[in-house]
Amino acid sequence: MLDLLSGFVQELRNAGLPVSLTENLDAMEAVRHIPLEDRDAFKYALGATMVKNSAHWRSFETVFEVYFSLRGPEYKIVEGSEDELEQMWREMQEQMQQGEGKGSSGGMDSLTPEEIAQMLMKALMNGDQAMMRALAKQSVQRFAGMEPGRPVGGTYYLYRTLRNLDLDNMLQKLMEASKQETGSDLTALEERLEKDEYESRIDSFKKEIEAEIRRRLVADRGAEAMAKTLRKPLPEDVEFMHASRDEMQLLKKSLYPLTRKLAARLARKRRHGRKGPLDFRNTVRHSLSYGGIPAEPKFKQPRPSKPELMVVADISGSVAAFARFTLMLVYAMQNQFSKVRSFVFIDGIDEVTEYFKGTEDIGEAIHRVNTEADVVWVDGHSDYGHAFEVFWDRYGKSIGPKTTVLFLGDARNNYHASQAWVVQEVRKKARQVYWLNPEPKSYWNTGDSIVGEYAGHTDGAYECRNLRQLEAFVEKLA
Amino acid sequence: MEHRFSSVQQVRDGLRNVNYLADDGIAGVAFLADRLAKPILVEGPAGTGKTQLAKSVADMLGARLIRLQCYEGLDESKALYEWNYKKQLLRIQADRNSDSWNEVHDDIFSKEFLLTRPLLEAISAPDPVVLLIDEVDRVEVETEALLLEILSEYQVSIPELGTITATQIPMVFLTSNNTRELSEALKRRCLYLHVDYPSLEREKEIVLAKVPDITEHLADQVARIVRSIRLLDLKKSPSVSETLDWARTMMLLNIDSIDAQTAKDTLHVLLKYQSDIAKASKELSVDLV
DSSP states (O other): OHHHHHHHHHHHHHTTOOOOHHHHHHHHHHHHTSOTTOHHHHHHHHHHHHOOOGGGHHHHHHHHHHHHTTOSGGGOOSGGGHHHHHHHHHHHHHHHHHHHOOOOOOOGGGOOHHHHHHHHHHHHHHTOHHHHHHHHHHHHHHHSOOOTTOOOOHHHHHHHHHHHHTHHHHHHHHHHHHHHHHOSOOOHHHHHHHHHHHHHHHHHHHHHHHHHHHHHHHHHHOHHHHHHHHOOOOGGGOOGGGOOHHHHHHHHHHHHHHHHHHHHHHHHHHHTSOOOSBOHHHHHHHHGGGTTOOOSOOBOOOOOOOOEEEEEEEOSGGGHHHHHHHHHHHHHTGGGSSEEEEEEESSSEEEOHHHHTTOSOHHHHHHHHHHHOOOOSSSSSOOHHHHHHHHHHHHGGGOOTTEEEEEESOOBOTTOOOOTHHHHHHHHHSSEEEEEEOSOGGGTTSTTBOHHHHHTTSSEEEEOOSHHHHHHHHHHHO | OOOSOSOHHHHHHHHHHTTOOOOHHHHHHHHHHHHHTOOEEEEOSTTSSHHHHHHHHHHHHTOEEEEEEOOTTOOHHHHTEEEOHHHHHHHHHHTTTTSOHHHHHHHHTSGGGEEEOHHHHHHHOSSOEEEEEEOGGGSOHHHHHHHHHHHHHSEEEETTTEEEEOSSOOEEEEEEOOSSOOOHHHHHHSEEEEOOOOOHHHHHHHHHHHSTTOOHHHHHHHHHHHHHHHHSOOSSOOOHHHHHHHHHHHHHTTOSSOOHHHHHHTHHHHOOOHHHHHHHHHHHOGGGO
16 A cells, blocks of 8 residues: 555656655545545545645546556456446346337347447436446447557547547437427527536546546556556646647636736735835824824835836747737736737737727637737748838837837748847837747757847747746746 | 544534535545644635635534634734733833832733734634634735644744643634645645535535525526536636525525526626626527527
8 A cells, every 4th residue: 555655646746746745644644544445535635635736636636547546346347347237237228128118138248339329328318327337338348449558548549439439419419309308499598508418428428438448558557657648747837839629728727817826926026015215295294193203204105117018929820829828818917017019920910909908808809819810911821020020110119118028939930031120129119028939948940940030139038838937927027 | 632523424414414515525624634633725716615614614513613814914913912012011000119020020921911813712722613714825925934833733832921732623724715826834734625616416405405495496407507607718607605696586586497588687696797797698598689
């Protein structure tokens, strides 16, 4: 047990979770008080003692699944548990026979994929957890085609299983079936609720399948090897440029609390800054309560000016995600700046400040930026040189000594002219000019990247690959 | 030391008796906190029953709840203890002729002149207490250090008086709305519990338990609609307390089945941003537009 736990802790640390020694000891202590058979309690005991940040919970869960998925009675995959499964199967068939008067009496091996799909539909309709679990096991066994020692990732098996089950059409079938069942037509509201319900059930079924595949893989390859392949970066470490769709969702979710934290921290910093010069009037006013003696000197509150911000972002395919996140972050903390203007470009440039005005919904505005902004000039391939030239012509006049200008992009210019003089001119007029690049520093200035040419004219060029780096930069800026 | 709870199930049942429906995680962590004698740091979105958890545990144990509401600028004279200066002054003046300096000096720094504040009160109380440190993320990072001694050792050191150790170890809950990252030192000393929005079934049970006379059908509908609303990408998702408010609204309006129109008309109980309300009503009632 001790070995297993220390391996577990090691893996958590590898995944980036900060587990301290005391927390480790606490976990050991906690486990003593919890019945080991109770897998959920065990999980929460470990979680409560070792994971102190809700954003890390997902990583913890994955590692936990890998390390402890083979323990606990209902999670065994050895043949012994098949009896129980088979019984459930038979019950299900009986139900089916009652329901549809069908005469198939063979064991579960004789079931056709269509019949399995039918059972799945029934299970989903009734929200029957146990049946869904049994079905997940069965379908993985049948469709995934897993062979021991085969060096294929879990996603491949998942794909094979899901393809056979045809879950995408399942939702529609379920909706139709429930419509028939109730007889009357549902109002739009009811229909929507019904749909959400089924979606969540199908989702949980998918998770069940994933877990089953993982269990089998762990049994095949061992926990350590499995943990390594499943290791996922924490949300704040996910790279913008390579994030999958799920990770994007996750990033979006963690962006909001992050801006709130950042704004709170900045506001606090402003308030608790150094005291300003003596406030003569206020001091005299307060001296009244001391009989005219200025015993309590009062100071003026310093009011550090808020910077004006101009964001110039490349939104071509490769770096679009990064630009989106930076814009979101900047606008979410708009009140930390006196004014924010934003421009997006690919090979043409367009101002998008308007989209963010008068709407509380930043996501909506970003969507409009992506669909409505006029950013294509010739062919829709990045041309920093042309975009900057136009930027200077049209908006150069509005850059003042209070303005901070941010350029976002990987500076992969498709071998066009760089027009770096624009950045140089901008810097002469602006307070500060920064360049944020979502690429790792080692890739800079390779291939058609000319970030070096621009960076020389800025106050600093920063690598901004993940939320953590972006957060650090924005804090510095405001 | 004897333990308050004998099993996780007991915690769960006990909480249910005082109308707090705990899930596995909540009951499990509360049980562990008792066994390990550690404070619980409860985090989660606003309005998911973090403070209520502490209240309910106090209720269930029949213990007194001592609450320390945190805010910016909280200091030790408001959280821990303070000397009663006026009384000290009186004591010095009362017999300025008789006592020698030494006697007075020792005398005015005794327990009689100490004003206990919530934290000190919690550990020096003879009766069972539950200590709730609410919204701990509102104090500055430096002030957090005040809490460290009491959280790990259950004692308070007063320079003039010595160390006061707890007569019994109270249950301690800290809640945080996550407006800033708490320090590692604080987190390390606590068990961590993240309370999220409840699952559909649990929310329905909560509605049934907390709103008197509500029908099963209506509670189910309320829970399902709220779940669907939470799936939307909103500025602020409806909290459990708002769900309850909404269910009560339905009761007051004598509605026993929610249709799209009623839902739309009463959305402002659930959602507090105009853009959210617009979005939700658009999503929920396609046929009305």
